[in-house]
Amino acid sequence: MTAPDQDERRRPSLFLERQSYRRRRLMDAARLLPLLGAAMIALPLLWPDESGGAGAVPMSAAIVYIFACWGILILISLLFGFAARRLSAREKDEPEAGKWQR
């Protein structure tokens, strides 16, 4: 098992190890999150309102929607916070691993 492993390390790989690959994707997710939030917040602008005649969205539904989106954003952000903390803690534990992934 060790021999191919060392081989991998010797050759500068085009691809990252699984661990840091996850971390990069997590950062991508963190960057996409506000875009998702903005999209969710902008969505009600497409709803029909009073001027559109019949079928305006009732306020209670709007409240539920807005606060649900808000809650989802908070939840994802919370999960990301935990994930970021775990990953950064692991990174501190294995400083050597970080060097290989550069």
Next chain:
Amino acid sequence: MATLNVLILVCLGYVVLLFGVAFAADRLAAAGRGRWLRSPLIYTLSLSIYCTAWTFYGAVGNAARSGLEFVTIYLGPTLVMVGWWWGLRKLVRVGRSQRVTSIADLISSRYGKSNTLAICVTILAVVGGTPYIALQLQSITLSFSIFAEADPTGLYREGSSVFWVATGLALFAILFGTRNLDANERHHGVVTAIALEAVVKLVALLAVGIFVVWTIAGGIEQMMDRIDSSPIGQWNIDASRWTTFTFLSAAAFICLPRMFQVMVVENDDESHLRTAAWAFPLYLLLMSLFVVPIAVVGLDLMPAGANPDLFVLTVPLSQGNDWLAMLSFIGGFSSATSMVIVTAMALSTMVSNHVVMPIWLSAQEGSASVSGDVRTIVLMARRVSIAAIMALGYFYYRMSGGGAALASIGLVAFAGISQILPALVGGLFWRGATRTGALVGLSIGFGLWIYTLLLPGMGGGLIPVSVIENGPFGWGFLRPQALFGIEGIDPMVHSVMWSLSLNTIGFCVASLLSFPSPLERLQGAQFVNVFDHSVAPQGWTGSVAQSEDLMIMTQRILGTVPAQEFFQAEAERQNGRPGRLPEPTPGFLQRLERELSGSVGAATAHAMIGQIVGGSSVSVEDLLAVADESAQLLEYSSQLEEKSAELTRTARKLREANTKLTQVSAQKDDFLSQVSHELRTPMTSIRAFSEIMRDADDLSADDQIRYAAIIHDEALRLTRVLDDLLDLSVLESGQVSLNVGDGSLKSVLDRAVSSALAGGDGSLIVRRVRPSERIQLHTDLDRLGQVFINLISNAQKYCDALEPVLTISTHDVGGQVVIDFVDNGSGIPPEAQSMVFEKFARVGSDKAGGAGLGLAICREIMQRLGGDITYLPGQGGAGFRLSLPLAYRQAAQ
């Protein structure tokens, strides 16, 4: 029923409680026991100063007027916090690594530490903060008026109450914000007090909300039905306002001085952002959760003319729940006071650092040290600026008439402060952003904001009504609320759109067209690539002997005796020799800064040391010095390289010379042994035959004659060898004097051929190409003839053909006369060809009796004459080529 007096007592009690909490927190922090004071929770709660009286009162009013529009003010910050990985993380990192003290400091620091820019941002922040302060005044005044209406004693007048509220808040802010000058300026006390206020206002609003939903409406479902059947029961949102306000609140959340203060300056651990990223949006959500229910119930219960901004107070009051109303009042009071405290702190830091201190320090240049005067100046600057800011707020309130909705006032402030956004974001993410760009953008945005929003918002007080309606000088396209003739846009959206877009365009264009100074470019690189550069805050890099200046400054602030004690201790720590000034090492400067910050605050201490030492980060001078040094190093190393190359060359030459010397020495040994051998052979036969003639008595006459002839021949040979040797040594030593004359090659050859053939057996036939020999020469003709004779006689002696023929041909090759002597013999064997020009080199046996010096002499002569003689292989026989420079011939013609 709560009377005004009770209310005032409660307020005072609450303020005393806040002071107590702040004091206790400071004590705890000083004792090192307040770890929880630095927890992410406190950080998150301190961020809640975003929620001011606007949130507490205005959100409900806004909801009652425009439905869910109020929520945009909280969705914007939510997006910013949720996207902390993108923006806030960088902002906080930059703030920490550059030790910025305010948003003005950040902007000025990014654009080459320009104080002009800092002053601009400070003015913008103060002016932009004015409506916001007015908002707090208005909300507190309104809440007082509610209780006053219910108060039978009726000693309440609105005009004077605003004044007293403003004065009270100013006093409170001065006491609270400038109280903290003797602690290490991590504002633990203030931050903890703010966190407490955050809890109070959240609890108050939640309490009112729960009371409204479960006590008045009777549950969630009934509440929802009630909402749907209310006047705001349908989704009815202006799309442009919705997007504009979301964006605006996000921008203001970053740019507001007080938000910057708690978010960046007071941050002492970056990882707190991770918690705040979800906890602060959660706080905002909870603050907004019951806004619509309160608004709906208020619209339901209260009479038609009631001010919806005060539903949070009036609804519990109308239900007879005085204690809840009191709690609600305290919540609103908390919101206003926490905002005022932190805003005052942030703005007064900016004013004292960027306006007052630079002026004062330049005015005090070289004056005697008076202990404690800087401290007084800082305190005075802060107090005066707080009072001035409050006064501005008061005047704004008076100007605007106090009748506007709270939310609309807040939005005016937001739009003003958001003008910093292009410069801030551009500075963080675009290295090409320049100081000129930032100045241009800020000026355009600030001007447009004042013209299109602030002045019209203040009514006819500062801007004539005719200008608002018809534009200045009747130019319709410049009407403040319909720029370029575009009408029908909401005034708020109109102003934000024009000011921010023109601000951004101005910023970008001016940045593209201008050229940044070196310091700007350096700072730009450090800001934009902050994650590549620094992790920890940078230390001081004082290097020059500024200890005396530091000493004078410290005496002014701390007083003479404490300052001298501090410096003595530091000197002792450094080199064990008290009585001398300590070196300004980074460690010493850091301790000094901490010491000073105890008296004047971290920001001012930092600025003051920065002014003496010259900056904490790398200055351009440092960079230039570094560049200069490296250039010198480069030059030095190239010099070294050159020298080493020269040494290598010399060594090679020495080696070559050594080899040559060795060769010459070997040649000399060879030569000596050859010479002795050459001399000995004839001497031996001379001695032998002369002994025979001496000792033998019966020699016949014939024998006698034969022996004498041998002796004579050998002596001749000896003489010839000695002559040749002498000739050669003269030639080699260069002492020969050439007898240069003119003559044709043909005549020289004629003479040489006839004299060489004269002594021979006549068998050698010499062939010549006579026409080509008509060349005039300017050279030593006798020596040249000697060479010719030598070559011809060599052919005579050594050519082993049956009918020996010597061909002499002359050519003109590349500017040289070339004369070839080629015979038809077997030639010289290849292994001997390289040796023929050496002394005593003889090919084959000694059959012709030559000394082997002839060709060596020929070569020496030819080289003296500026030409050469070489062996010409591949001619079928022995071939020699003489070459003479044509210059001689041309010179002769």
